[in-house]
Amino acid sequence: MPRETFERRLAVAATPDETWTTVTDVDRVASWVSVVGAVETLEPLARYTAVLADRLGPFSLKADLEVAVTDIDAGRSISFRAEGEDRQVSSRIQIAASMELTPTGQGTDVAVSGFYEIGGRVAALGSSTVRSKASKILDEFFSAAERELGG
Numbered sequence: 001m002p003r004e005t006f007e008r009r010l011a012v013a014a015t016p017d018e019t020w021t022t023v024t025d026v027d028r029v030a031s032w033v034s035v036v037g038a039v040e041t042l043e044p045l046a047r048y049t050a051v052l053a054d055r056l057g058p059f060s061l062k063a064d065l066e067v068a069v070t071d072i073d074a075g076r077s078i079s080f081r082a083e084g085e086d087r088q089v090s091s092r093i094q095i096a097a098s099m100e101l102t103p104t105g106q107g108t109d110v111a112v113s114g115f116y117e118i119g120g121r122v123a124a125l126g127s128s129t130v131r132s133k134a135s136k137i138l139d140e141f142f143s144a145a146e147r148e149l150g151g
Contacts, residue, residue, distance in 0.1 A: 004131060007113040010142055013150030016101050019108040020075045022148060023099060032144030033137055045069055045078075052084065052093065056133055059089045059121065076101055091120030110145065 012019060023029060026048060030039045038051040048067040055061070065084035072078045079098040085091065097114030118130055145151075 003115045003117050004134065005113070005115045006134065006138060007111075008138060008142060009112075010110045010145060010149075010151060011104065011107065012110060012146065013107040016075060016103045016108045019101050019110060019149055023101075023110070023145075024078065028148075029141075032141050032148075034140060035137060045072060050082070054133070057129060059091075061086050061089060061091065063091070063093050065093070065095075070096075071098070086120075089121045091118060093118050107150070110149075112141075 014022065024045060026039055026041060030036045030050065035052055035054040036050055037053055038049075040049045042048060046069050050065045050067055051062060052065055053060075053062040063084040063086040065082045067080055067082040070079045070081050077098060077100045080096070082093070082095040084093050086093075094117045095114065096116075097112060100111045102109040102111070116134060
């Protein structure tokens with residue numbers, strides 16, 4: 001499957017410091033997305049493992065992910081890369097994303113951008129099916145962020 005990019009913004013009422021504290025609480029953020037489970041912190045704000053599990057078409061996907069923070073500017077931005085594989089359905093997953101926080105007069109602007117790639121048997125479902133699932137996951141993340149940070 002070719003690389004798919006995404007970009008979303010959200011204005012929240014929380015201050016930049018409150019927002020930073022919330023979005024760097026990995027267990028909290030992982031709870032915002034139903035497909036992410038079993039998060040383990042190996043090194044805070046640096047390395048993690050997680051399990052990505054979901055049903056996608058006829059496949060039950062369960063991939064063990066290695067997650068690495070690739071860039072951090074405390075209080076302002078964070079970037080990460082996650083890679084993993086589901087050996088049962090012979091599929092590889094790669095995700096990279098960045099989050100930038102910008103103070104506003106009313107709170108904080110949260111901008112998230114990145115890309116994902118899914119290869120192997122799951123990619124055979126077609127890019128529109130995978131894009132639709134990815135869009136739902138992003139909707140889930142942003143809805144939870146809005147609830148927690150005051151949208």
